[in-house]
Amino acid sequence: MYRHSLRKRVAFAFGMCVVVLSIVWGFAFFSAIRLSEDRVLVHQLERAVENYPSLSMNLRGYDEVANLPESLREWAQTNPAEGFYEFDTEELHVAVIPSDNEQRTAFVVFDVAGIEAASSEDWWLLLAITGVVGTLGALGFGLGVIVMRRAVAPVVQLAKAVADLDLENLSAEDYKRIKSSQFGDDEVGMLAGTIEKTLERISAFIVRERYFTNSASHELRTPITVITGAIELLEESDLSPTDIKSVDRMRRATLDMNTTVEMFLCLARETDDGLYDELFLVIPLVKKAIDQHRYLLSGKFIDIEIEYLAKPRIYGHSQAFSIAVNNLVRNAFEHTLDGQGPITIRIKEHELLVTNQVSSEADERYPPTKVASSNGYGLGLGIVQRLCERNGWSFSLLTDEVRVITRLSW
Structure with a gap:
């Protein structure tokens, strides 16, 4: 369908817009210039017709200041420099040039009375030019949009196909x-x-x-x-x-x-048949995990302290949550040695804390710090991390010299 690359098509579209707009603007300016020329000539002919058969001359030359029109004599006596001057009130255009006598100057006077348009006509002409320019600008913008849309149409088509997935x-x-x-x-x-x-x-x-x-x-x-x-x-x-x-x-x-x-x-x-919207209670799953892994404490003099600070309910995947809790409880039971209890399980409204001692000198002298890895505390904690990421929960492991605290937040 497209024989050229996207870059070439965009460059070609931009070049076409520039060329078309340049041609249109060139014709517009050329037409304005021709219109101005025709307008001046028509006004000159109209003035000549009004004075027919005695035709007045618009252009006149003067070698003497005294011969100039009275409105220009006072100005001419100031010895103006060579150049072109315009007198709006008198509707005269004057050119000062050197004469045959090097010590004197000559004056060429062009009477534009009746040739130049009135101010009201100038405003109408300005309004017309503004309208033409605005129209050309709008047409150019529309042309640019159309050309660029055609150039990038494949990109838009591909983006729409991807967005529909x-x-x-x-x-x-x-x-x-x-x-x-x-x-x-x-x-x-x-x-x-x-x-x-x-x-x-x-x-x-x-x-x-x-x-x-x-x-x-x-x-x-x-x-x-x-x-x-x-x-x-x-x-x-x-x-x-x-x-x-x-x-x-x-x-x-x-x-x-x-x-x-x-x-x-x-x-x-990848999918689990809508089980992520199940409403379940946290406490029964925690109790079940404790009962299933209590055998790990067999022969150990370790107490289990459970603090029910809330009775949370969660919308999510109950099986995944149960697996996470089982891993936390099992790791706590396995890594607590004889006489290093108690194991504390604290259930709050939005988090579960499992604390087990790894030293018999547990006290407040060692504030727990967060560690980035679960290495050394069982493979299950890495799996808990993945389950939490999958279900939008949060898992963290805090440890110091005497205790390990795992936190599961939802």
Whole structure:
């Protein structure tokens, strides 16, 4: 469709506007000059017709000051320098030139009475010229807009095609809306082709991601369900104390595996069927996380202090929030050694604080500082950070020599 590059088309459009406007303005000025000439000649003929058959001369020469019209004699006696002078009141134009006698000057007087237009005519002429100039300016502006629009039309067309895409819900066929083939081989065509190929790759990735998460969800959850069922059957059997401990470890490992699978699937999904608008309570999820991971404190003399300062409700993804809370609670339980309690869980209106001691000398001498990384406190905190970014929450880790404080805000 377009054989030339966008840069050449814009330059050509600008050049065409300049050329057309220059030609139009040139004709306008030429017409104004010819109109002025014709106007002067017509006025001269009209004056001659009025005095016919005795024709008066508008141009006259004078060698003597005494011969000048009376209105110019006093001025001529001041010995004016050579040049041209205009007397509006007398309607005279005077040229002072040297005469044959070098000590004297000559005067050429042009009587423009009846030739020059009246002031009212000048104002009307000025108004007409202003109107013509304004009209030409408007036409030039309109022409420029039309030409530039045609020059940048491919860019506008591409921008509209991109703007119509719903980037939050891309489908596998959205890349076909670009239609890069219609833009030719110029810069816009290259940009359109790049966008089309990028969207095609993204769409293919989304398809693969959905297929993978659906398949992985089924393939990973099925063996976990089988193992969980087998454990339940074993728990109903007559087991020795040693076997009971082994089955209990198996049950906890299966629970951790199930939590890990849910966690990674939650991070992998591009969409989650509107679960981000679910209303849920925070306290039940916190209690469930404590109960699930209480076994980590088995054999440790550590107290758990829970402070319910509010009963917050959140609109969001309850499963993602539960995964985040489970990771915070598990890390606190795992990294608190025997006798280094208590573990404090504080629930506020817009945040959850989990504090665990890493030294038996916990007091107010060491103000906590924010750290940029969760290294050393468990892989789960990095996952919590990603979940918070995905759901619009805020996560921070504060640590000092004796305590670690994790804050989850919403």
